[in-house]
Amino acid sequence: MSLTAKDKAAVTALWAKVSGKADEIGHDALNRMLAVYPQTKTYFSHWKDLSPGSAPVKKHGKTVMGGVAEAVSKIDDLTSGLLNLSELHAFQLRVDPANFKILSHNILVVLAILFPTEFTPEAHVAMDKFLSALSLALAEKYR
Amino acid sequence: MVEWTEFERATIQDVFSKMNSDVVGPQALARCLIVYPWTQRYFGNFGNLYNAAAIMGNPMVAAHGKTVLGGLDRAVKNMDDIKGTYAELSVLHSEKLHVDPDNFRLLADCLTIVVAAQMGAGFTPAVQAAFQKFIAVVVSALGRQYH
Numbered sequence: 316m317s318l319t320a321k322d323k324a325a326v327t328a329l330w331a332k333v334s335g336k337a338d339e340i341g342h343d344a345l346n347r348m349l350a351v352y353p354q355t356k357t358y359f360s361h362w363k364d365l366s367p368g369s370a371p372v373k374k375h376g377k378t379v380m381g382g383v384a385e386a387v388s389k390i391d392d393l394t395s396g397l398l399n400l401s402e403l404h405a406f407q408l409r410v411d412p413a414n415f416k417i418l419s420h421n422i423l424v425v426l427a428i429l430f431p432t433e434f435t436p437e438a439h440v441a442m443d444k445f446l447s448a449l450s451l452a453l454a455e456k457y458r
Numbered sequence: 459m460v461e462w463t464e465f466e467r468a469t470i471q472d473v474f475s476k477m478n479s480d481v482v483g484p485q486a487l488a489r490c491l492i493v494y495p496w497t498q499r500y501f502g503n504f505g506n507l508y509n510a511a512a513i514m515g516n517p518m519v520a521a522h523g524k525t526v527l528g529g530l531d532r533a534v535k536n537m538d539d540i541k542g543t544y545a546e547l548s549v550l551h552s553e554k555l556h557v558d559p560d561n562f563r564l565l566a567d568c569l570t571i572v573v574a575a576q577m578g579a580g581f582t583p584a585v586q587a588a589f590q591k592f593i594a595v596v597v598s599a600l601g602r603q604y605h
Contacts, residue, residue, distance in 0.1 A: 343583075346583045347583045347586055349583075350583035350584060350586065350587050351583065351586050351587045351590050367583055420567060420570075423571055424570060424571055424574045424581075424586065427571045427572070427574045427575040428574045428575065428577075428578055428579065428581060431575040431576075431578070434575065435510075436488060436489050436492040436493065436510050436513075436514065437492070437510050439489060439492070439493050439571070440492055440493040440510075443493055
């Protein structure tokens with residue numbers, strides 16, 4: 316299910332509208348991930364505070380969305396574009412790739428809440444495909 | 459048996475009482491058919507599903523969306539025995555409709571997103587957790603009679 320030209324255009328267009336709130340999106344998506352899928356908290360035992368609004372969650376939301384922004388800019392070749400991030404996740408972070416799907420879902424939920432008009436079904440399918448492709452590229456170096 | 463906290467019970471009743479089911483059902487089903495186009499395999503007699511606009515405007519999709527949400531209401535009213543409440547529906551989806559149970563998860567995700575868009579900030583992480591737990595129980599009950 317690779318990204319068509321139409322998908323890439325839709326993702327780029329949507330990103331242009333939402334990127335101003337990237338930090339907020341990342342923060343809210345992480346909050347939701349930790350609340351709705353408590354097993355994801357296992358990756359953050361080194362943070363003292365995992366409650367919504369805590370400093371480490373906020374900061375990490377920013378970091379994650381920075382990665383998403385980078386992926387948008389490299390949408391024509393995600394695999395090579397995200398090589399460094401893939402190595403980071405594969406060898407250091409070792410996040411089970413199943414969790415990429417979980418975070419992706421929560422990003423979509425936040426987009427629906429913050430941008431109900433812009434997050435049309437067409438934007439939704441393009442974004443879902445993009446986040447899936449991103450997740451695949453991120454898992455590239457795992458084995 | 460599923461254990462529900464007071465917060466979860468109250469949240470589910472609240473979310474569904476406020477929900478405009480005539481809008482949410484059709485929108486969720488339409489999104490499912492658009493975002494996961496392979497789900498269209500079950501709707502061969504629904505006419506024009508050729509593109510997003512056609513799906514959104516299709517009256518059979520809208521009608522069926524309302525039917526599905528009506529089914530969900532049964533679970534809302536019987537939270538302490540969703541498994542029993544859905545036994546017949548599960549047999550129907552397995553024996554007669556031959557729906558791959560994975561599709562229930564796909565529709566559930568679309569429903570979550572549509573409800574989130576409707577409720578806005580009111581769909582807090584805690585509300586989302588309760589809602590997704592409820593939906594997961596429904597999905598599990600629907601898949602239970604498959605063999």
